[in-house]
Amino acid sequence: MKAKITLKDIARELEVSISTVSKALKNSEEISRDTKEKVQAFAKLYNYKPNNIAISLKNKRTKNIGVVIPDIVHHFFTTVIRGIEKYANAKGYNVIVCLSEESFDKEVINMEMLANGSIDGFIMSLSSETQRKGDYNHLKEVTEQGIPVVLFDRITQEVECDKVVIDDELGAYQATKKFIDQGKKKIALITTDDYLSVSKERTNGYKKALEESPLGINTDLMLKMDSMEMDEQAIKSFLNKYEPDAVLCVNEIFAVYSMRLVQEKGLRIPEDIAFIGFTDGVLSKYANPSLTVVAQHGEKMGEVSAQMLIDKIESEAEEETYQTKILEPTLVIRDSIAH
Amino acid sequence: MKAKITLKDIARELEVSISTVSKALKNSEEISRDTKEKVQAFAKLYNYKPNNIAISLKNKRTKNIGVVIPDIVHHFFTTVIRGIEKYANAKGYNVIVCLSEESFDKEVINMEMLANGSIDGFIMSLSSETQRKGDYNHLKEVTEQGIPVVLFDRITQEVECDKVVIDDELGAYQATKKFIDQGKKKIALITTDDYLSVSKERTNGYKKALEESPLGINTDLMLKMDSMEMDEQAIKSFLNKYEPDAVLCVNEIFAVYSMRLVQEKGLRIPEDIAFIGFTDGVLSKYANPSLTVVAQHGEKMGEVSAQMLIDKIESEAEEETYQTKILEPTLVIRDSIAH
DNA sequence: TATTAACACTAAAACGTTTTCGTATTATTA
DNA sequence: TAATAATACGAAAACGTTTTAGTGTTAATA
Structure with a gap:
């Protein structure tokens, strides 16, 4: 086990002062060419690397x-x-x-x-x-x-x-608008409670797009989950009860899980019901069908x-x-x- | 902006030495109760916290x-x-x-x-x-x-x-064995090149299980990808050519992608073809059908x-x-x- | 020859701790 | 009363750097 070498070690070996070594390694003008070469060669040979902690302490x-x-x-x-x-x-x-x-x-x-x-x-x-x-x-x-x-x-x-x-509101707005433009009539939102800043923004974007459209807002179509954790039952009964033809989800998991549920009921995606999620992760890419998402970059x-x-x-x-x-x-x- | 307070600052304010402050804060027996209380109170008031870097330098x-x-x-x-x-x-x-x-x-x-x-x-x-x-x-x-x-x-x-x-070989062995026990006859492996230690182990486990069975090893049924990256075409032609009834994949993505391919061809999972992957991630859980995996913990x-x-x-x-x-x-x- | 300048280097402080050793003061003992 | 012990504290070194302010030597200038 060879311990790390310090400026002090080099100074001792070469019989110069620590300051000289320090300066020589920095190629300072103050030091003669001879000494610099000597020091640098020695440092290289013994693989000298300055100690990060000491430097940190020094210059804060x-x-x-x-x-x-x-x-x-x-x-x-x-x-x-x-x-x-x-x-x-x-x-x-x-x-x-x-x-x-x-x-x-x-x-x-x-x-x-x-x-x-x-x-x-x-x-x-x-x-x-x-x-x-x-x-x-x-x-x-x-x-x-x-x-x-x-x-x-x-x-x-x-x-x-x-x-x-990212402009979460804009993302949700654009996604919702997309649904509207495609002629979807019952556009649902699956989100989490508003304490998460992002959920709030996304909900706002969703509402804004609907407000601007003839469809208007229908709070029945908005499902608020307690947390980011999956509550499979909540989603299931929500989808069964309101039968939306488009769903915007604030994450991938809600979306992918919902897709599976409606597929089991025999609905076709996207003809009968379309989905958009948030977060462009592996799930979206490899889901079946692959999921359209608002990418957060x-x-x-x-x-x-x-x-x-x-x-x-x-x-x-x-x-x-x-x-x-x-x-x-x-x-x-x-x-x-x-x- | 209130800067961080140091031992020196406390020492100066309280007109004692730095060592006294240091010891007082450590509740040293050497220091009188009076002084300790004084120092500790002051430190608390000004929210003194020792500097990590200095400590690091000191005790390495x-x-x-x-x-x-x-x-x-x-x-x-x-x-x-x-x-x-x-x-x-x-x-x-x-x-x-x-x-x-x-x-x-x-x-x-x-x-x-x-x-x-x-x-x-x-x-x-x-x-x-x-x-x-x-x-x-x-x-x-x-x-x-x-x-x-x-x-x-x-x-x-x-x-x-x-x-x-993890015992990658064992994992692959158990997975392959599972296929064999379920009566699968053409058990394929989708893996990457052997330079990855894990791929090698998994391939070994797969081979071992087959060797021990009447099926034996058929190298045609082993697809080696160049890297962990997806090569969709390679998988596609492999599956079409050899038509396995079970596939072990060294990761989730290969498996989920393969499942989609065979589903598009109208095959039923797991009746016509079964899949097992490695890594128990979100993909496996939310894939359709959900993917059996060797969990790596x-x-x-x-x-x-x-x-x-x-x-x-x-x-x-x-x-x-x-x-x-x-x-x-x-x-x-x-x-x-x-x- | 005396003064100054250039050169090459060193000493020492500083960063913020911890810790060992030393010491002045007071209390205890013989 | 004198020697000793206990108490409470401080000085200084150390960790490994960087950097400022010297300092001694030689070379150049007047």
């Missing part, structure tokens, strides 16, 4: 980004992480991932753990419990300490920081978030100006609707 | 774990991360996630980046390129430095370290990996003894086979 920059998300076993979040990782890595940053598991307490604990010097900034999406409680003090404390934060997807207006969202979202955060981290200026970036969703047309 | 422990995986947009890896995160977090460790994107170079760069003090140990699964090249010097260097490594799932025997795998694998790693990190002893844990897969029976 860790080159780490903290990412706090509710759940990692979710295609959308997973693509966001990939986007963050891609951009951050290119900029020399590492990504520390913490999962809140939709719990307020875990979110708080994770943030506190990281806020004590471990990271230069946060990228996060709020847990459902946090959004339900509406308690954002942990976020406020962090921003007050001067640690930059970027919120994405599940955001709140109560914290002043950079934000990245998670990877793009991750990249944008990382870019905004790193810009803030690296900007000297202490500007207190924050922006919200709104990404446009796209409708990915597949076989669950006519085309 | 970062309480960070580096996780290097080929891809995060994969249900299996995602569940492993969750398992790691869960265990690590409970032990006070953070998880730094790096993606190799199946690239050897990225794997090397990521490891080098983290190995310079940022982490106390690695948990990783090899990129396909690394397995193909068979170059494990980056791993060897790290272990030689005394940094503990745990390899999971995609492992190699050429590096001495702890390992966690990713979360368990993550937990076990984290436990092995943290044990090594925290064990004083410099024992050079490594173990390989083999987890048993389970067959999750769903509608793609008779039952």
